[in-house]
Amino acid sequence: xxxxxxxxxxxxxxxxxxxGPALAEEPIKIGLVLPFSAGPYVPLANEIADxxxxxxxxxxxxxxGRRIEVLREDTTHKPDVAQAKAKKLVFxxxxxxxxxxxxxxxxxxxxxxxxxxxxxLLIPNAGDNEAxxxxxxxxxxxxSFSNDQIVRExxxxxxxxxxxxxxxxxxxxxxxxxxxxGFKRGFTQAGGTIVNEQYPPFGPISDFGPYLAKxxxxxxxxxxxxxxGPPATALVKQFTEFGLKDQIKLAASGWLISPLNLPGEGDxxxxxxxxxxxxxxxxxxxxxxxxxxxxxxxxRIASEFAAQGYDTGKLIFAALQSLGGKTADKAALVKAxxxxxxxxxxxxxxxxxxxxxxxxxxxxxEARKNGDRVDFAILDKIPAVQDPPNGCNL
Amino acid sequence: xxxxFLLLQLLNGLQFAMLLFLLAVGLSVVLGxxxxxxxxxxxxxxxxxxxxxxxxxxxxxxxxxLVAGPPAAAxxxxxxxxxxxxxxxxxxxxxxxxxxxxxxxxxxxxxxxxWGDYEQTLPAPSVLAGSVHILGQVYPAYRLxxxxxxxxxxxxxxxxxxxxxxxxxxxxxxxxRVMAASxxxxxxxxxxxxxxxxxxxAGLAGVVAAPVxxxxxxxxxxxxxxxxxxxxxxxxxxxxxxFLGALxxxxxxxxxxxxxPDFSGFMIYAVMALALLxxxxxxxxxxxxx
Amino acid sequence: xxxGERRQHIVAALLLLAALAAWRFSGYAGEDRLxxxxxxxxxxxxxxxxxxxAGLVSLGHALFFGLGAYAMASLALxxxxxPSLALLAGVATAGLSALAIGAIVVRLAGVFFIxxxxxxxxxxxAYFLRARAFGGIGGMSGVRQIDLGRLGLDLxxxxxxxxxxxxxxxxxxxxxxxxxxxxxxxxxxxxxxNEHRARALGLPVQRYKLAAFALAGALAGFAGGLxxxxxxFVSPELLVWTTSGEVLIMVILGGLxxxxxPVAGAAIWVVLRHILSDMTAYWMMAMGLFFIAVVLxxxxxxxxxxxxxxxxxxx
Numbered sequence: 001x002x003x004x005x006x007x008x009x010x011x012x013x014x015x016x017x018x019x020g021p022a023l024a025e026e027p028i029k030i031g032l033v034l035p036f037s038a039g040p041y042v043p044l045a046n047e048i049a050d051x052x053x054x055x056x057x058x059x060x061x062x063x064x065g066r067r068i069e070v071l072r073e074d075t076t077h078k079p080d081v082a083q084a085k086a087k088k089l090v091f092x093x094x095x096x097x098x099x100x101x102x103x104x105x106x107x108x109x110x111x112x113x114x115x116x117x118x119x120x121l122l123i124p125n126a127g128d129n130e131a132x133x134x135x136x137x138x139x140x141x142x143x144s145f146s147n148d149q150i151v152r153e154x155x156x157x158x159x160x161x162x163x164x165x166x167x168x169x170x171x172x173x174x175x176x177x178x179x180x181x182g183f184k185r186g187f188t189q190a191g192g193t194i195v196n197e198q199y200p201p202f203g204p205i206s207d208f209g210p211y212l213a214k215x216x217x218x219x220x221x222x223x224x225x226x227x228x229g230p231p232a233t234a235l236v237k238q239f240t241e242f243g244l245k246d247q248i249k250l251a252a253s254g255w256l257i258s259p260l261n262l263p264g265e266g267d268x269x270x271x272x273x274x275x276x277x278x279x280x281x282x283x284x285x286x287x288x289x290x291x292x293x294x295x296x297x298x299x300r301i302a303s304e305f306a307a308q309g310y311d312t313g314k315l316i317f318a319a320l321q322s323l324g325g326k327t328a329d330k331a332a333l334v335k336a337x338x339x340x341x342x343x344x345x346x347x348x349x350x351x352x353x354x355x356x357x358x359x360x361x362x363x364x365x366e367a368r369k370n371g372d373r374v375d376f377a378i379l380d381k382i383p384a385v386q387d388p389p390n391g392c393n394l
Numbered sequence: 395x396x397x398x399f400l401l402l403q404l405l406n407g408l409q410f411a412m413l414l415f416l417l418a419v420g421l422s423v424v425l426g427x428x429x430x431x432x433x434x435x436x437x438x439x440x441x442x443x444x445x446x447x448x449x450x451x452x453x454x455x456x457x458x459x460l461v462a463g464p465p466a467a468a469x470x471x472x473x474x475x476x477x478x479x480x481x482x483x484x485x486x487x488x489x490x491x492x493x494x495x496x497x498x499x500x501x502x503x504x505x506x507x508x509w510g511d512y513e514q515t516l517p518a519p520s521v522l523a524g525s526v527h528i529l530g531q532v533y534p535a536y537r538l539x540x541x542x543x544x545x546x547x548x549x550x551x552x553x554x555x556x557x558x559x560x561x562x563x564x565x566x567x568x569x570x571r572v573m574a575a576s577x578x579x580x581x582x583x584x585x586x587x588x589x590x591x592x593x594x595x596a597g598l599a600g601v602v603a604a605p606v607x608x609x610x611x612x613x614x615x616x617x618x619x620x621x622x623x624x625x626x627x628x629x630x631x632x633x634x635x636x637f638l639g640a641l642x643x644x645x646x647x648x649x650x651x652x653x654x655p656d657f658s659g660f661m662i663y664a665v666m667a668l669a670l671l672x673x674x675x676x677x678x679x680x681x682x683x684x
Numbered sequence: 685x686x687x688g689e690r691r692q693h694i695v696a697a698l699l700l701l702a703a704l705a706a707w708r709f710s711g712y713a714g715e716d717r718l719x720x721x722x723x724x725x726x727x728x729x730x731x732x733x734x735x736x737x738a739g740l741v742s743l744g745h746a747l748f749f750g751l752g753a754y755a756m757a758s759l760a761l762x763x764x765x766x767p768s769l770a771l772l773a774g775v776a777t778a779g780l781s782a783l784a785i786g787a788i789v790v791r792l793a794g795v796f797f798i799x800x801x802x803x804x805x806x807x808x809x810a811y812f813l814r815a816r817a818f819g820g821i822g823g824m825s826g827v828r829q830i831d832l833g834r835l836g837l838d839l840x841x842x843x844x845x846x847x848x849x850x851x852x853x854x855x856x857x858x859x860x861x862x863x864x865x866x867x868x869x870x871x872x873x874x875x876x877x878n879e880h881r882a883r884a885l886g887l888p889v890q891r892y893k894l895a896a897f898a899l900a901g902a903l904a905g906f907a908g909g910l911x912x913x914x915x916x917f918v919s920p921e922l923l924v925w926t927t928s929g930e931v932l933i934m935v936i937l938g939g940l941x942x943x944x945x946p947v948a949g950a951a952i953w954v955v956l957r958h959i960l961s962d963m964t965a966y967w968m969m970a971m972g973l974f975f976i977a978v979v980l981x982x983x984x985x986x987x988x989x990x991x992x993x994x995x996x997x998x999x
Contacts, residue, residue, distance in 0.1 A: 009519045029622075037965040040612060042511040074961050079823070080915050083960075085717055091712045094868075108825040108917050116840075128822065171819045172659070172814055196535075200651060202660035202813060202821065207606065209406035210651040230513045230608035238606075243525050243532025264608065265517035431795060483979070488741055491798075492936060495929055499972030507966060534893035619806065619925070623945045626799050667803040671788060674796050 027069040028320060028327055029058075031089030033100035038228055039077025042198065043260065050125050051302070052099065054293065055313025063317070064325030070336035071095060077281060079109040086113050091215050096327040097122065099312060101306075104175055105127050114139045119291035120334050125305060126280040126313045129390065132357035136392035139330075140339055141356045143312040143349075145277050147388050149176035150253050154224065154275045154381050155186030157364055163222040163249060165193050167215045169208075169235075170226040172199035179226040179253055187224075194222050208235050212242045223248055228255035235265040240268040249273065257367050259301040262374055269367045269374050278304040278346045279363050281376040290345045302345075315351070318342050353388055354394055359386045396532050403529075409537040412544025412645025413606075416523025416599035417617060418624040418650040420553065420592020426568045426631015427585055434474075435596055435621060436502030436614030442597025443468040443508055443609045447516045459601045462543020465538040468590045475589050498614065498647035506611045516604035524561055540602055547595075548637055555633055564588050568631045621649075623662050625671040638677050688942075689865065695858055696944040699951075703850050707843070715842035717958065721951045723851030723910045726856045727933040728946030730903035735932070736941030737864055738896035739876030740790070743798050743928050744805030744905055747785075750923030751808065752778040752905025753992065754818060755825045755910040761973040767830040778905020779898055786897035789888055802925055809923040821921030827912045845914055850855075852910065853947065857904060860943055863899070872896055932969055939987030948986045961981075 032052070033046035041165050049245035061068055063252060072091055073085035082101060086109075095122040098111050107126045114121035117138040121263040123142040124132060127150070132142050143204075158166070166187060170176030176199060184194055196218045200210050223244070227235050232255060239250050245268075254276025257269050261298045280291060280301050290310055302310075319336035320327070327333055341350040364380040421435045446463030450456055475499070482490050517523065518536040525532045555561035566574035574581050600613075607613070620643065628639020646665060650658040661673035669676070685693075731745050756774030760767045773988055789800050812818055819825075829839040837844040863869050875882035875889050881890050912918050921927065930953070938949025954973065960967035982989055 037961060037967060040610075042506075046511070074965070076957075076967075077919065077963050078920075078921060079913075079919050080720075082919075083915055084720070084958075087716060088713050093561050098906070104822050105919060105921070108819070108822045108919065109915065112825045112916055125525065173818075181563070196625075198652070198657060207410055209404070209409070210403055210648045213399055213402035213406065214652045216402070230613075233608050234606070238534070239527055241534035241536070260512065264513060266515075266517065368577065425795070429795065431798070478980075487977055489983060492933075493976050496972040496976035499968040500976070501971035501972075502942065503966040503972070506970075509886055557726075615926075619802075622799065622802070627917055630795075662734045662748075663803045663807045663810065667807070668797055670792060670800040670803065674792060 018308045025065065025067075027067040028072060028325065029069045029093060029095040030174045030316060031086070031093065031095035031098045032072045033075055033082055033089065033106075034072070034099055034102055035073040035106070036072065036078040037076055039103075039241060044102050044125065046307040046381065047303055048099075048102065048312075050298070050318060051294065051309030052124070052168055052313040053186070054117075054297070055310045056317060058293070058319040059314065064318040066325045068317070068320070075101065075102075075106055077103075079106045079107070082106040083109040083113055086119075090117055090119050094180050095317070096120075096269065096330070097333065099124055101126050104173075104206070105160070107131060111140055114372045118330060118339070119282055120315070120330055122312055122337075124308050127178075128174060132387060132392060133389075134391035136393060136394060138356075139334065141334070141351050143315055143351070143358050144308045144361070145217055147175055148182040148355050148390075149357065149385055149387050150276060151179050151182040151224075151226075152186045153362055153385065154251065155183050155188070155192060156190040156255075157275075157380065158222060158224075158251060158273075159187060159192045163192070163251075165195050165220045166222045166224050167196040167198075167248075168194060168224055169198045169200070169211055171202040171216070172232070173202040174204070176226055177327075180224070181250065183338055185223050185384065207309040208238045209242070212238060212244060214383075215248070216242065216244060220248060222334035223250050225250070225252045225256060227252070228258065229261075231262045232256045232370040234260070236265045238269045238270065239252065254279070254304065254363075254365070257376075260304045260305075262367075264307050265374075267276065267369065267374065269368050272367045273364065274376075275362060275364050276304055277360050277362055278307040279365050281365065281374050281378055282363070283378075284347065286343050287345045289380075302389060307345040308355040311346060311349055314344055315340060315349065347381075348384070355387050357387045359384055361385065366391075397594060398506045398529075401529055402531055403534065403652070405537065405541070407519040407645040407648035409606075409644075412541050412641045413599055413603050414620060414624045414644055415544055415548065415640035416595050416602065417621040418628065418640055419548075419633060420589075420595045421621060422630050422639075423471075423568070423588055424563070424592050425625060427564065427588065430490050431494070431622070433491060433618065434496075434501060435592075436616075436618035437498055438467040438471060438596035439600040439603075439617055440501065440505060440614040441610070441682055442600030443471055443516070443604045443613065444505055444514070444599070444600075445599035446607055447514050448509075449603065454676070456516065456605075459516055459517075459604070459607055460598070464594040464597040467600070469591025470592050472586075479589075489514055500542040502550040502611050502614060508612075511611060513610040514610055516580060516601070516675045518605040518611060522659055525528065531573050536605055540606070542603060548597075548633070549606035560584055560587060570634035594671055626666055627652075627677060629678045632676075632678050635676050635678035642677070685865070689861075691760070692942055692944045692987070693861065694853075695990065696861075696947070698852055699947055705905035707846055710846075711812075711845075712842060715846045717954065718846040719842055719849045719914050721864065721954045722846065722853045722995065723907050723914060723930065724934060724950040724954060725853045725947040726910065727904055727907035727931050728935070728938070728950045729853075729856055729886050729943060730900045730945055731861060731862055732935050732938075732941065732946045732958050733864070733902040733903070734896055735944075737869065738893055738895065738900075739875065740893060741798050741930065741932075744801030744803070744808075745900070746923050746925070747801075747808040747929075748778040748782050748904035748928035749803040749908040749911070749927070750812065750918075750920075752908030752917045753910075753922050754812065754824075755905070756909035757760065757824050757912045757918045758818065760828045761826060762826060764807070765894065766865020767828045771913070772914075773904075774909035775902050775905045778908065778912070779902030782904075783894070783898040786894045786901070790893040790897055802928075805923060805925050805928055809920055809925070812920040812923060821920060823917055823921075825917040827916050827918065829913055829916070835946060839913060849910060849914070850884055852906075856906070857943065857947070860903075864943060865945055868892070868895070880966060882977040933975055935985075937975070937985050939985030939990075942985070942987040945985050945987040952986070 099122045102125045115332045116147035121140045127147040159329045251273035254274035318340040322336045338353040362382045362385045365376045365378045368377045442463035443464035446459030449462030452458040522536045526535045602659045624639040624643045629635030650661050752774040755777035756770045787865035840847045934949035935946045939945025
């Protein structure tokens with residue numbers, strides 16, 4: 001029989017453990033799994049990570065007395081390393097959630113792991129339709145976009161504005177096809193005709209001369225395309241150099257004329273139409289504050305990737321706040337992420353529980369010459385674009 | 395396929411071929427002379443582009459890039475040759491190749507350290523920035539410049555090989571190194587000069603390609619394999635081989651892209667494999683046996 | 685058994701003991717690393733047979749690594765077959781492909797052989813990059829793991845996988861040790877050292893090279909299948925030429941033609957990569973410098989250092 005004294009001691013110990021002021025000070029950990037050091041997405045990884053950290057700091061950096069720690073792990077642009085780092089973050093560092101990847105090559109590895117280990121994963125960029133479609137998972141949420149979500153409104157818009165024929169060109173890989181298919185569907189349904197499609201191999205050399213010559217031959221009213229990074233700069237410049245600009249309207253998902261590419265494109269970008277979930281020119285106080293802060297810190301215009309990073313941070317923070325900082329129950333964390341709405345840099349944002357993809361405004365805009373700079377004029381905004389379930393059964 | 399389309403494609407193919415030629419000629423002659431593949435050749439191309447870009451930014455002119463890029467690449471090549479390669483003459487071909495493989499890693503991070511990860515732009519000079527009308531087609535003036543430059547350099551190099559003493563030494567060295575050395579020709583010096591020239595040409599290719607293909611860390615990897623293919627197909631060791639190989643690959647890539655798009659992804663590798671199997675010494679083999 | 689071979693076996697035994705000790709006392713990340721190293725060790729040993737013993741320097745060995753992985757993954761996924769049969773089929777696919785491709789390429793030598801293996805490797809990579817049936821750039825996931833429940837093991841657990849992989853690597857080493865010590869193996873080395881003389885002695889040189897190429901390919905396919913088991917997915921990265929370059933580096937690091945050297949090389953390279961990439965965003969430079977230093981000053985790799993006297997170790 002335990003003496004009263006010992007029973008009291010045990011009870012006191014149990015009570016102190018349950019109340020656990022020591023536990024409440026343990027930081028909330030977010031694990032970033034991004035390609036920080038190798039491959040073509042390094043600048044994107046840094047923009048996303050820096051902006052996410054900025055958002056957390058702006059919001060106060062702590063919830064219910066628990067500091068929020070952002071851990072970074074480098075995937076070196078390899079999917080098996082991405083998987084290894086994710087495992088390390090979850091099983092050794094005991095993060096509460098993962099954020100990643102940038103590109104589609106690492107998506108499979110992270111998606112699988114998050115699903116199997118039941119760890120919340122937020123995708124801050126990779127837009128593969130299936131991640132919130134056929135291969136959706138209750139543990140994987142996306143704060144960036146799906147390929148289809150970005151492009152599907154462009155087709156009808158262009159038909160409405162008089163462009164009845166279009167040629168398509170994009171790299172021959174999943175994202176390229178998904179974007180072209182998304183545009184094609186809307187365009188043809190609205191009465192437009194696709195006169196030519198070309199899918200250059202997803203290689204590093206971006207000489208579009210041969211393809212542009214073909215486009216010239218078929219004489220479409222417009223060209224719709226998807227490229228990002230150095231190939232995007234090359235395409236925009238070459239489009240002008242080969243004389244297509246005077247006769248054919250160039251339109252694209254907005255990465256073609258991203259702030260990351262505008263300096264290189266110069267005047268060749270003027271007149272190009274873009275459709276995207278973010279434009280630096282968005283005239284809202286949240287965006288203006290974000291751009292001001294980012295530009296002061298990094299001395300360049302914040303890109304759509306930085307905006308996605310920032311909004312991801314904001315969403316995470318809002319969810320944590322709604323939970324009072326309690327992160328032990330991961331399913332509750334996911335539910336919280338479903339329940340919050342934030343005013344991000346892009347406008348009102350929330351995550352759709354039916355697909356786990358974000359619901360956001362989509363902007364149609366044009367690059368315009370402004371003095372000696374090129375900037376954007378927003379032509380249209382389609383509010384609260386939401387993906388249909390398209391194969392996801394959540 | 396109408397004639398306008400054909401003309402455009404021919405010009406595109408020719409322009410791409412000239413870029414490949416500038417890159418391949420240095421690699422090819424070095425391979426023929428020293429039986430050595432410099433896998434870091436792409437790194438020299440990248441360094442030429444970045445250094446050229448930095449010079450152009452400072453001076454506000456594209457031509458500064460042309461002046462700064464090639465010597466920078468040549469200097470780097472010279473340091474590599476004198477410091478590393480010469481010491482490894484006894485070590486065997488494979489070791490030399492492996493060292494250059496390691497240099498690729500060093501090169502890419504060095505560039506990233508100095509210039510960061512973002513892409514840089516080297517705009518074409520304003521006098522060449524516009525488009526020209528040729529036979530009813532609109533074609534970028536700058537690409538015509540690339541074609542002209544490539545052809546001119548091919549001619550200069552040819553004359554250099556045929557008419558100068560150094561050229562004669564190089565040709566002798568490629569044909570039969572041992573014999574040439576025994577005849578008292580200063581083969582070592584000839585090889586060093588040619589190696590540096592090859593590096594300079596790679597750097598020049600980097601500057602010339604920049605307005606078309608953009609500047610970014612990783613551009614070295616992008617160009618390495620097409621260059622290797624040109625060298626193999628054309629036949630290592632001969633200027634004419636590099637030229638012919640570049641024409642073949644440049645045209646194949648350009649026309650293949652639009653005529654057989656599904657196949658174009660691995661077409662150049664298939665071309666290289668076929669060339670190696672059917673004519674391993676290349677279209678225009680060097681006369682000696684390797 | 686020569687002194688050299690005895691030394692190799694001793695080092696191999698020591699490495700095995702070290703691996704098992706590490707396995708016994710490692711945390712989660714350690715087990716994960718051990719499994720990764722074991723898979724690369726098998727891949728590297730297979731390349732050593734080709735480069736170190738047969739003298740055929742390949743820059744396209746990752747083709748068979750990838751083929752084994754993709755074959756294993758697709759058979760398990762599409763045909764809903766048993767994963768262990770799929771693994772065997774993966775090995776067979778890689779081996780047969782190596783036989784077919786080898787028949788074409790082994791007639792070339794030196795630089796030409798390097799280039800044509802590079803070409804075939806890139807063709808494979810370009811194919812899988814675009815093949816939608818195989819997932820394209822993202823590859824395929826959901827690779828079913830072999831059920832070792834009867835042994836009380838679960839391959840999804842890194843510790844269990846590491847143990848199996850270490851045992852597999854040890855078995856591959858034994859197999860290759862037997863092969864290289866056999867008359868076939870001796871002939872391979874002989875014709876590597878002096879092909880003209882071997883030919884003059886009437887050896888069917890091409891056939892020996894082809895056999896080595898096919899065997900190396902099959903073993904690389906086995907490593908690839910294991911990789912698919914380890915990560916649960918396959919992607920085109922497995923076949924790209926830089927993967928072939930990396931495994932070649934491991935062989936050089938450890939010591940060409942020593943069989944056990946590549947195992948050590950794999951361990952060093954994997955661990956170094958993880959440590960350095962954690963420390964700096966410029967880890968590639970550090971790795972490059974390290975590798976150059978090894979080639980210049982320790983050309984025989986780790987095993988070369990273990991030798992009492994630096995021998996002429998040219999390939």
